[in-house]
Amino acid sequence: xxxxxxVCAKQVPNTNEIKTNPETGTLIRDGVESILNHDDAxxxxxxxxxxxxxxxxxxxxxxxGPPQAVEMLQECLAMGxxxxxxxxxxxxxxxxxxxxxxxxxxxxxxxxDFDFIFAGRQAIDGDTAQVGPQIAEKLGxxxxxxVQDFQIDGNEITVQRALEDGYELIKVKTPCLLTAIKELNxxxxxxxxxxxxxxxxxxxxxxxADIGVDLETVGLKASxxxxxxxxxxxxxxxxxxxxxxxxxxxxxxxxxxLKEKNII
Numbered sequence: 034x035x036x037x038x039x040v041c042a043k044q045v046p047n048t049n050e051i052k053t054n055p056e057t058g059t060l061i062r063d064g065v066e067s068i069l070n071h072d073d074a075x076x077x078x079x080x081x082x083x084x085x086x087x088x089x090x091x092x093x094x095x096x097x098g099p100p101q102a103v104e105m106l107q108e109c110l111a112m113g114x115x116x117x118x119x120x121x122x123x124x125x126x127x128x129x130x131x132x133x134x135x136x137x138x139x140x141x142x143x144x145x146d147f148d149f150i151f152a153g154r155q156a157i158d159g160d161t162a163q164v165g166p167q168i169a170e171k172l173g174x175x176x177x178x179x180v181q182d183f184q185i186d187g188n189e190i191t192v193q194r195a196l197e198d199g200y201e202l203i204k205v206k207t208p209c210l211l212t213a214i215k216e217l218n219x220x221x222x223x224x225x226x227x228x229x230x231x232x233x234x235x236x237x238x239x240x241x242a243d244i245g246v247d248l249e250t251v252g253l254k255a256s257x258x259x260x261x262x263x264x265x266x267x268x269x270x271x272x273x274x275x276x277x278x279x280x281x282x283x284x285x286x287x288x289x290x291l292k293e294k295n296i297i
Contacts, residue, residue: 072157097119100238111224117237118236124241151210154179174210190209
């Protein structure tokens with residue numbers, strides 16, 4: 034049995050070099066190194082594992098971003114994806130999670146039928162974990178988040194959903210959306226044949242008009258989330274070490290130090 038899989042991926046700035054626009058609160062991406070979002074790499078790897086197990090399975094990666102996001106899509110193709118689509122338009126710029134999910138949902142509908150949508154749990158530049166679930170809701174399909182393992186039986190999927198103190202087993206039927214966490218797998222590297230495919234492949238670039246999305250539902254002005262303030266937290270000061278030759282001495286010195294500071 035072959036499956037048609039869509040992977041939602043995002044190109045994100047290197048977290049060591051994040052800068053924000055003080056007026057809009059949006060990220061400044063110009064001149065900043067960009068990478069494939071970590072959780073999205075896990076989502077793609079799981080799609081590739083399904084493709085390995087079920088010959089004839091196809092994988093299409095879809096993303097929304099500036100023109101430079103083509104480089105990230107080429108990386109996905111080099112890892113083994115079959116096709117890629119970039120949603121790029123000034124009308125889509127500045128979208129929050131709600132507006133982003135509106136655009137990506139429209140793009141997925143244009144792609145047509147599918148069995149699975151894999152997405153990362155969250156993006157490292159926003160950490161909201163909202164876009165994947167919002168896409169599922171707008172498509173009207175089942176979703177399972179925080180996926181750490183799953184098994185396929187025809188059109189029925191048994192999923193392990195990670196919890197803080199264990200996991201829960203959930204069964205869903207296709208079509209469905211699953212969001213991946215790092216415990217799910219280890220992403221593979223690009224390979225020679227895949228790199229050649231990525232270089233030769235014509236990546237589709239769709240604008241707002243191509244996907245037929247309502248312009249009142251995308252972009253900065255349509256986004257209901259307002260960024261009040263963005264800033265880099267000040268580094269914490271060095272901690273204070275408690276000296277002592279024995280555990281009893283350490284405990285006594287700690288208590289004395291806390292009393293001196295009127296903490297206890």
